[in-house]
Structure formats: C-alpha cells, structure tokens
Amino acid sequence: MKRKLWLLLALTAAVGLALGAGPALAKTIKIGLIDCYSGPPSTYTNDVRDAFKLQMDKVNAKGGIWGNKFEIVTRDTKFKVDLGLSQAKELIMREQVSMLVGTINSALALALADLCQREKIPFFATFSKSAKISGEKGNRYVFQITENTSMIGKAAAAGLAKKPYVKYWIAGDDYEYGHAVAEGVWNNLKKLKPEVRLLGQSWWKVGEPDFTPYITAILSAKPDAVIVATGGRDCVPFLKAAQATGFNKKVPFYMHTATELATLRPVGKHAPEGVLGTSNYFFYHPDSAANIAFVKEFKDAFGRLPTVGALYGYITAELVTQAYQKAKVIDTEKFIDAIEGLTVQTPVGPVQLRAEDHQALLPMYMGVTKKSPKYDFLVADGIVTISPQEAAPDLEEIKKARGK
Amino acid sequence: MDLASHITLAALGQQLLVGLSRTTILFIVSSGLSLILGVLRIPNVSHGSLYMIGAFVTYSVATLIGGQTGFWVALAAAPVVVGLFSLAVERGIFCHLYEREHLMLLLFTFSLMLVLGDLVKLIWGSDYRSLSAPPMLQGSFSLAGMPFPRYNLFLLMIGPLVALGLWALTNKTKIGKIARAAAVDREMVAAMGINVSWVFAFVFCLGCLMAGLGGALVAPTQNITQGMDHTIIMEAFLIVIIGGLGNMWGALLGAAIFGITDSIGILVWPQFAIVFPYVAVTIVLIFRPKGLLKSTW
Numbered sequence: 001m002k003r004k005l006w007l008l009l010a011l012t013a014a015v016g017l018a019l020g021a022g023p024a025l026a027k028t029i030k031i032g033l034i035d036c037y038s039g040p041p042s043t044y045t046n047d048v049r050d051a052f053k054l055q056m057d058k059v060n061a062k063g064g065i066w067g068n069k070f071e072i073v074t075r076d077t078k079f080k081v082d083l084g085l086s087q088a089k090e091l092i093m094r095e096q097v098s099m100l101v102g103t104i105n106s107a108l109a110l111a112l113a114d115l116c117q118r119e120k121i122p123f124f125a126t127f128s129k130s131a132k133i134s135g136e137k138g139n140r141y142v143f144q145i146t147e148n149t150s151m152i153g154k155a156a157a158a159g160l161a162k163k164p165y166v167k168y169w170i171a172g173d174d175y176e177y178g179h180a181v182a183e184g185v186w187n188n189l190k191k192l193k194p195e196v197r198l199l200g201q202s203w204w205k206v207g208e209p210d211f212t213p214y215i216t217a218i219l220s221a222k223p224d225a226v227i228v229a230t231g232g233r234d235c236v237p238f239l240k241a242a243q244a245t246g247f248n249k250k251v252p253f254y255m256h257t258a259t260e261l262a263t264l265r266p267v268g269k270h271a272p273e274g275v276l277g278t279s280n281y282f283f284y285h286p287d288s289a290a291n292i293a294f295v296k297e298f299k300d301a302f303g304r305l306p307t308v309g310a311l312y313g314y315i316t317a318e319l320v321t322q323a324y325q326k327a328k329v330i331d332t333e334k335f336i337d338a339i340e341g342l343t344v345q346t347p348v349g350p351v352q353l354r355a356e357d358h359q360a361l362l363p364m365y366m367g368v369t370k371k372s373p374k375y376d377f378l379v380a381d382g383i384v385t386i387s388p389q390e391a392a393p394d395l396e397e398i399k400k401a402r403g404k
Numbered sequence: 405m406d407l408a409s410h411i412t413l414a415a416l417g418q419q420l421l422v423g424l425s426r427t428t429i430l431f432i433v434s435s436g437l438s439l440i441l442g443v444l445r446i447p448n449v450s451h452g453s454l455y456m457i458g459a460f461v462t463y464s465v466a467t468l469i470g471g472q473t474g475f476w477v478a479l480a481a482a483p484v485v486v487g488l489f490s491l492a493v494e495r496g497i498f499c500h501l502y503e504r505e506h507l508m509l510l511l512f513t514f515s516l517m518l519v520l521g522d523l524v525k526l527i528w529g530s531d532y533r534s535l536s537a538p539p540m541l542q543g544s545f546s547l548a549g550m551p552f553p554r555y556n557l558f559l560l561m562i563g564p565l566v567a568l569g570l571w572a573l574t575n576k577t578k579i580g581k582i583a584r585a586a587a588v589d590r591e592m593v594a595a596m597g598i599n600v601s602w603v604f605a606f607v608f609c610l611g612c613l614m615a616g617l618g619g620a621l622v623a624p625t626q627n628i629t630q631g632m633d634h635t636i637i638m639e640a641f642l643i644v645i646i647g648g649l650g651n652m653w654g655a656l657l658g659a660a661i662f663g664i665t666d667s668i669g670i671l672v673w674p675q676f677a678i679v680f681p682y683v684a685v686t687i688v689l690i691f692r693p694k695g696l697l698k699s700t701w
Contacts, residue, residue, distance in 0.1 A: 212625075
C-alpha cells in the first residue's frame with residue numbers, strides 16, 4: 001500500500017513538473033499557410049510561401065518576438081474551395097493556429113473571410129484579387145495584401161485614358177477574376193473618358209488551349225484597342241497566339257499580368273513586344289538598394305528570381321512580425337489593433353495596411369513588354385508608377401457596400 | 405453592338421480554317437482514345453495525361469538539343485517515348501486486368517491519371533513551360549487580308565497525313581486487320597491461334613502514341629503545364645461519344661464538329677462561344693444517341 005502511495009506521489013510530481021515546465025518555455029505562434037501549392041497556380045503561390053518562410057526564419061533566428069517563435073504549418077488546397085475550407089477548420093481547431101495566410105482562389109478567400117470572422121482569427125489574403133475581400137465582404141479579421149480587381153481597374157483605366165483609343169473590345173477568362181478586372185477597367189475608363197465605345201466582348205473558359213480563333217475573330221471586328229482580362233496560366237498561351245497572329249502589331253492590347261515575370265519568363269524571347277500591362281512588382285524595378293538586396297536574398301535561398309508573389313509573402317511576414325512587436329502581447333485583438341494602419345518598409349518602398357478596409361496600399365507599375373539584351377525573356381519598359389492613392393478603392397463606396 | 409458588320413465571308417473562311425487546325429489536334433488525340441475504346445473496351449481516362457507527357461517530353465527534348473533540329477527531333481521522339489512508356493504500363497499492369505470487371509479498369513485508368521499527374525509534377529515541377537515553333541513556322545501570313553498563323557497551316561497539313569496513316573495501318577496491314585477483328589470478337593481471334601494479348605498491347609501502345617503526338621504538336625502553341633490533361637480528356641471523350649465509340653472516322657467527324665462550331669461560335673456570338681460545341685454535342689446526342697457513325701461496341 002505504502003509503495004503504491006509513493007508511486008502515485010512520484011507520478012503526480014512528474015506530471016506537475018511537465019506541466020509547469022510548459023509555460024516557462026516560450027510560446028510558439030502557429031501560422032497556417034493555406035493555398036494551392038500544386039497544379040498551375042503554384043507558379044504564383046510557391047513564391048508567396050517561400051518569401052514568407054524566409055522572412056519568418058530570419059525572425060526566429062534572432063530569437064523570435066519577445067522570445068516567441070513562429071511555427072508555420074502548410075496545407076495544399078488543390079484550388080478546391082471545399083477542401084480548403086475543411087483544411088482551414090482543421091488548422092484552427094486542431095493545430096490551433098493564430099492566423100491564416102494564403103489563398104490564390106478568390107472564392108476560397110471569401111469563404112475564409114467569413115470563417116475567420118466567426119472564429120476571430122486573422123486571415124491574410126495574399127494572392128486572391130477579388131475586390132470583395134477588402135470591399136463589401138471585408139471585416140475586422142480579413143486583410144488583403146495583393147492589389148485587388150478594383151485597384152487593377154483604376155490603374156489600367158488611368159493608363160488607357162491617356163491613349164487615343166476609342167473603340168474597345170473586351171476579352172477574358174469566364175470567371176470571377178476575368179469579369180471583375182474587365183468591369184473594373186471598363187467602368188473606370190468610361191468615367192475618365194466618356195467617348196469610349198465597346199464593340200463587343202469574348203469570354204473563354206479557364207484553361208482555353210488555343211486562342212487563335214478568338215484573336216482572328218477580334219481582329220475582324222477592327223477595334224482600336226483590346227482589354228484582355230485573363231490571368232494565371234492562360235496568359236502564356238494568349239501571348240503566344242498573339243505573337244503567332246501578329247495581334248500586338250495590328251491592335252494594341254492591355255493585359256494586367258502581361259509584364260509579370262511569371263508570365264514572360266516561360267514564353268522566352270518569342271513573347272510579343274509592345275503589350276501594355278500592370279504589376280505590383282518587378283525584380284529589376286525599382287532599382288533601389290532594398291529591392292536589390294531582396295532579390296539577392298531570395299535568389300540565394302531558392303535559386304530563382306522572385307516574382308510578384310514573393311513581395312506579397314514578404315509584406316505579410318513584415319506586417320505580422322511588426323504588429324506583434326507593436327502589440328507587445330500575444331493577443332489577437334491587440335494584434336489587429338496594432339496592424340491596422342501599420343506601415344512597413346518593403347522592396348517597393350513603404351507600404352501601409354489601410355486601417356479602414358484592411359487593404360495593403362501597394363504602388364502599381366504600368367509598362368510595355370520589350371526585349372532586353374540582359375535577359376532571355378522580355379521585360380517591362382517605360383514603367384510608369386501609379387501611386388497607391390490613385391489606385392486605392394474608394395472608402396465611401398466600401399462603406400456603402402458593407403452597410404448593405 | 406452591331407453583330408453582323410464584322411462577320412464577312414473572309415472572316416468566316418478564316419475562322420473555318422482555324423477551326424480545322426484545332427480539329428487536327430482533337431482528332432489525333434481522340435482517335436487514339438477511340439482506338440483503345442474500340443479494341444480494348446477501356447475508357448482510358450489517363451489518355452489526357454499521356455498527351456500532357458507528350459508535350460513535356462517535346463519541351464525537354466527540344467530544349468536539350470536546341471534550335472530548329474531540336475523541335476523536329478522532339479516532335480518525332482515524344483510520341484515514341486509516350487508509346488514505349490504506355491507499352492510498359494500495358495505489359496506491366498494492364499494486361500493482368502483485362503478479365504476484371506469494367507468498373508475496375510475504369511478506376512485503374514483514373515488512378516493512373518492521378519499518378520501520372522504527380523509524376524509530371526515531380527519531374528518537371530509546377531512552372532509553366534513554353535516552347536517556340538521553329539522559325540519557318542513562326543508568325544503568320546495574310547489570307548484574304550487576315551493573318552493566318554503558319555503553325556496552324558502546318559497542323560492543317562499534318563491532320564490528313566495522320567488520318568491517312570491510321571486508315572492504312574488499320575485497313576491495309578495484317579496487324580491492323582487482326583486488331584479490328586479483335587474489336588468485334590476477341591474469343592474468335594484467339595481461337596484462330598492469334599495471341600490477343602499482344603494485339604491489345606499493340607493497339608494500346610498505338611493509341612497512346614497518338615496522345616503523345618497530339619501533345620507534341622500543341623507544345624509550341626500552348627502553355628505546357630499541369631492541367632493540360634483535364635482540358636483535353638473531356639473534349640476527347642465527347643468527340644468519341646458523338647462520333648460513335650471506337651469508330652475512327654467518327655472521331656474525325658466529332659473533332660471537326662467540335663473544332664468548327666467552337667471557332668465559328670467565337671466569331672458569331674463571342675460572349676457565349678463556350679457553349680457552342682456543347683450545344684452541338686447535345687443536338688447530336690438527342691438525334692443520334694449512339695453517335696453519328698456506327699459504334700464498335
């Protein structure tokens with residue numbers, strides 16, 4: 001009997017010690033990275049993830065935030081909304097993550113915005129460009145790091161309004177992103193230049209294998225310029241078909257992601273020149289010390305040049321660490337208070353996370369594709385910066401939309 | 405919006421030709437699918453994956469060798485690589501499954517599709533790949549005032565050659581005749597003392613080779629990426645169904661219907677062009693539920 005009692009006592013002591021030791025160690029802040037890391041979208045998302053991890057590793061190496069280290073858990077959504085949603089729930093309930101980061105799929109981002117509001121967990125939308133994320137569906141727990149379709153529309157319209165084109169044709173991917181971009185550009189363009197006229201529209205399915213019939217049909221309508229609202233993997237075959245048909249030489253066209261490295265690198269030297277495009281980031285622009293250092297660090301770590309996704313990953317990591325730094329405690333509500341209106345230094349200069357709508361205000365660069373002697377792919381030339389103030393969504397409109 | 409003004413005769417002719425060049429690719433891929441479906445009775449869901457592998461192999465070979473010769477070598481090598489690979493799969497796994505239930509075979513090809521998808525990701529990664537056509541096939545020439553890409557003309561010339569070759573192979577050679585006989589009655593063919601198993605291997609290999617050839621031919625016009633398989637397999641199955649299961653000429657007819665309604669639809673009603681080929685498929689199936697031409701099933 002006595003021996004049993006001793007055993008029990010020893011056991012209690014051991015358990016007590018183990019429990020006691022727990023809080024004495026620093027807490028880890030778990031972050032759930034949830035995005036499509038397989039299939040075509042991974043060209044964009046891998047850079048977000050890698051840049052985010054790179055930055056977080058640096059913070060951890062320096063001892064973390066107040067001794068609290070970051071731990072990153074990743075989940076591959078395979079671009080599926082239902083799978084992503086259940087993974088997000090699993091991350092929140094089982095892994096007990098403090099926040100979610102990711103999602104190139106706008107539909108999933110909007111679903112997560114809803115979920116995170118209920119669960120009171122911050123969510124950083126890093127690549128999904130629906131304006132609804134920081135617009136009408138926005139809430140206290142959602143933050144949009146990438147430029148959104150409303151900003152793309154404003155920026156592109158500002159650039160196109162300065163050109164002499166009147167008769168336009170709109171063509172694009174038949175899904176949320178394509179329609180949102182086209183609508184954004186067109187509505188803003190009509191405001192800036194009321195005489196513009198829409199000759200017609202063509203919409204193709206995502207993953208369209210051959211754009212030649214679309215291009216020849218558009219050419220026969222003879223527009224002054226074309227707004228191409230296509231994104232992701234369709235950009236490359238579109239540019240190829242444009243080159244093969246000489247489309248860019250006959251009719252000028254604007255395509256949001258035309259100048260991005262992820263689009264231009266695979267097409268190589270045979271990409272069409274003179275295509276108008278907008279982007280948040282180029283590894284060669286701005287030519288600042290901060291950007292040069294960022295590119296070198298990324299290239300040394302992963303052996304490839306950073307695309308725009310790397311910038312989004314970096315900004316998210318900076319915002320998160322600095323918000324904790326500022327909040328001084330590990331508390332979600334205090335973290336959000338701290339991150340609202342926070343400005344961080346980035347390779348493209350200071351970027352503010354707007355307090356009112358939780359939209360990161362990034363500058364946008366408009367340029368045309370041009371061959372470069374330095375690289376074996378085309379680069380953006382004649383880059384004009386569109387300031388965040390010019391492109392930022394209108395706060396009054398957001399208030400109205402959210403009020404509904 | 406005035407619709408009719410830009411629909412000139414030249415524009416229509418142009419769209420027709422572009423549609424026919426798309427038909428070429430669709431025909432090459434779906435004829436392979438139809439062949440396997442007709443003789444082996446397997447709906448090969450992984451057919452699209454082999455098409456994707458064909459495109460990736462073309463990319464790798466062409467960039468490895470480089471230059472214009474690289475492309476031509478790749479165009480010849482990719483179908484052979486895919487054919488040999490499929491032969492290995494058939495001899496290694498498939499041939500043990502023919503006696504199984506139909507559903508099992510379907511499930512097997514489905515899982516093969518998933519495995520091949522991941523294999524492509526392992527070997528080539530997730531970046532977009534792109535290949536340029538050789539200089540002589542780049543750019544376009546003017547056709548009644550409209551640009552027509554040279555590469556599409558090249559496809560238009562390849563299409564009939566492939567169709568003729570396939571016809572000759574299945575109708576004029578001994579192995580082709582045996583394969584056709586096996587499609588109708590495999591027990592009878594076996595009773596004649598012919599090794600049906602190897603006939604099946606030949607047909608499977610040939611069908612997959614067509615998928616590889618299709619992939620190789622589209623490589624310069626497309627984004628070589630994961631996901632290519634899903635797009636093509638759906639279209640290929642639709643084509644085979646409207647053409648008549650297992651009928652090669654049906655595949656040609658189905659591909660033409662699909663390719664031409666697609667390109668004409670884009671000109672006539674661009675906003676809703678996506679639905680045109682599917683409407684055509686629906687109409688065909690309402691009036692000829694077994695397909696346009698005689699099915700071998």
